[in-house]
Amino acid sequence: MSELEVYLDNGSTTKTDSEAFEKMKPYFTEKYGNPASLHKEGKEAKKAINKSKRIIADTLNADKKEIIFTSGGTESDNLALKGIAFENKEKGKHIITTKIEHDAVLKSAKWLEEQGFKITYLDVDEEGFVDQEQLKREITDETILVSIIHGNNEIGTIQSLKELSEITHEHSKNAYFHTDACQSYTKTNLDVKEQNLDLVSINSHKIHGPKGVGALYIKKGTEIHPWQHGGGHEKGMRSGTLNTHGVVGFAEAAKNNYENKEKNIEKMTSLRDKLIEEILKIEKTKLNGPKGSKRLPNNINICFNNIEGEALSGYLNRKGIYASTGSACSSLDLEPSHVLTAIGLTKQEANSCLRITLSKYNTKEEINYVLKELPDVVKRLRDMSPL
Amino acid sequence: MDKEYSEETIDRFQDPEYSGEIENADAVGKAGNPSCGDVLKVFLKIEDNVIKKARFKTYGCIAAIASSDELCEMLEGKTVEEARKITGKDISQELGELPPVKYHCSVLGTEALKDALDNYKEE
Numbered sequence: 001m002s003e004l005e006v007y008l009d010n011g012s013t014t015k016t017d018s019e020a021f022e023k024m025k026p027y028f029t030e031k032y033g034n035p036a037s038l039h040k041e042g043k044e045a046k047k048a049i050n051k052s053k054r055i056i057a058d059t060l061n062a063d064k065k066e067i068i069f070t071s072g073g074t075e076s077d078n079l080a081l082k083g084i085a086f087e088n089k090e091k092g093k094h095i096i097t098t099k100i101e102h103d104a105v106l107k108s109a110k111w112l113e114e115q116g117f118k119i120t121y122l123d124v125d126e127e128g129f130v131d132q133e134q135l136k137r138e139i140t141d142e143t144i145l146v147s148i149i150h151g152n153n154e155i156g157t158i159q160s161l162k163e164l165s166e167i168t169h170e171h172s173k174n175a176y177f178h179t180d181a182c183q184s185y186t187k188t189n190l191d192v193k194e195q196n197l198d199l200v201s202i203n204s205h206k207i208h209g210p211k212g213v214g215a216l217y218i219k220k221g222t223e224i225h226p227w228q229h230g231g232g233h234e235k236g237m238r239s240g241t242l243n244t245h246g247v248v249g250f251a252e253a254a255k256n257n258y259e260n261k262e263k264n265i266e267k268m269t270s271l272r273d274k275l276i277e278e279i280l281k282i283e284k285t286k287l288n289g290p291k292g293s294k295r296l297p298n299n300i301n302i303c304f305n306n307i308e309g310e311a312l313s314g315y316l317n318r319k320g321i322y323a324s325t326g327s328a329c330s331s332l333d334l335e336p337s338h339v340l341t342a343i344g345l346t347k348q349e350a351n352s353c354l355r356i357t358l359s360k361y362n363t364k365e366e367i368n369y370v371l372k373e374l375p376d377v378v379k380r381l382r383d384m385s386p387l
Numbered sequence: 388m389d390k391e392y393s394e395e396t397i398d399r400f401q402d403p404e405y406s407g408e409i410e411n412a413d414a415v416g417k418a419g420n421p422s423c424g425d426v427l428k429v430f431l432k433i434e435d436n437v438i439k440k441a442r443f444k445t446y447g448c449i450a451a452i453a454s455s456d457e458l459c460e461m462l463e464g465k466t467v468e469e470a471r472k473i474t475g476k477d478i479s480q481e482l483g484e485l486p487p488v489k490y491h492c493s494v495l496g497t498e499a500l501k502d503a504l505d506n507y508k509e510e
Contacts (some may be wrong), residue, residue: 115478308424311400318401327424327448336424347422384406384452386428386444387421 151184156299157288393483417505
């Protein structure tokens with residue numbers, strides 16, 4: 001067995017903070033009331049939901065009433081796109097998004113296309129930055145929504161939200177601006193007022209909270225149609241009994257990681273930059289995405305020529321190093337990552353990439369272990385390759 | 388990532404016994420395309436119509452590497468005619484069944500083999 005176990009797949013999910021886990025516990029067996037109930041048990045749960053909402057709102061510089069809890073990032077993205085589309089279709093049926101969105105946005109957009117909406121998918125440059133001139137050219141008063149991912153989940157590119165939302169609001173009187181901030185939340189600046197955002201999707205399990213809970217910020221006055229119907233919870237915007245323990249855990253993780261944001265960013269950035277610098281010393285390697293402050297502090301994505309990504313992560317797995325890949329072989333549809341091809345990689349290059357995503361829990365020792373093992377694994381697979 | 392793979396597949400992938408090249412091989416065959424994520428090359432040493440030695444070089448995923456290794460083990464000791472009868476299904480079965488989405492990786496092995504044996508006949 002391997003000497004160490006190093007979890008480097010925090011872009012997929014993270015370890016729940018123990019403080020968050022502790023806060024959740026009473027809501028399973030003691031304070032288990034339905035927050036929608038009027039009796040004492042219900043009120044107690046409702047109080048916890050409200051407190052959590054205030055915490056989350058504060059981390060975004062939003063108002064408590066502008067936060068809707070959901071089951072996670074995917075649901076938030078779906079509600080944002082479909083809810084805005086169906087409520088505003090009389091004003092226009094045009095939506096703009098990008099070629100590097102998470103599937104939750106991309107496949108919602110594709111579905112809306114089938115429902116008669118017109119979707120424009122913006123190009124990005126080789127570092128993954130959205131083409132702002134193209135946005136200016138494509139946007140009209142027919143455009144009802146612009147949805148752009150904040151920090152990219154694969155290549156870490158952080159978009160200039162303020163500039164993009166300004167273009168959106170300046171060039172269309174009907175367009176709302178939504179961002180999928182699941183990866184960037186608590187890892188870079190996110191401020192709904194300063195960045196002039198109308199909708200923001202965030203989730204809990206990417207920031208050391210429990211799985212199965214997320215939120216959508218909806219700016220006051222935004223016209224949006226509910227997408228999940230039922231008992232009228234969350235002021236009719238999202239029916240379904242709230243996951244009280246999940247919400248409480250989410251809020252605790254958000255508070256903890258928001259308060260320690262600068263410290264965590266500094267730590268992850270230093271480990272990230274060391275990994276990038278050292279891995280690029282291995283021959284025939286290339287970094288995907290930008291360097292520096294416009295890259296998520298925890299994201300590394302490297303292309304290793306002549307090595308297939310799933311095989312690489314498979315050998316690393318054996319060494320106790322857990323990372324992920326964008327290769328076709330690792331996906332169910334056998335297509336390489338749409339993000340990697342959008343920044344100009346060939347299919348073969350896109351099949352040869354490894355994604356490493358750090359968390360505040362990673363240590364220098366772990367990174368040194370990875371840097372010790374990785375070159376051997378790369379050599380072994382290259383020796384095996386006929387290319 | 389290995390949740391869909393059998394233990395046999397993972398073992399083969401992690402410790403392939405037959406990876407390598409044969410110098411002066413009697414037959415060499417190739418299949419696949421790097422843009423699809425798999426390229427498989429097989430090298431055979433054939434004496435008196437019997438495959439004495441089989442080796443592979445593969446660029447590909449866990450299933451592709453495991454299939455290549457399994458194929459080489461199956462080949463050694465077989466006659467050329469017996470070798471031709473090996474199907475993707477046979478390889479997959481020996482590996483404790485590949486996940487359906489990866490079944491093509493075993494077929495790729497038989498394609499490289501067919502290419503090798505066709506080349507051999509021509510000589």
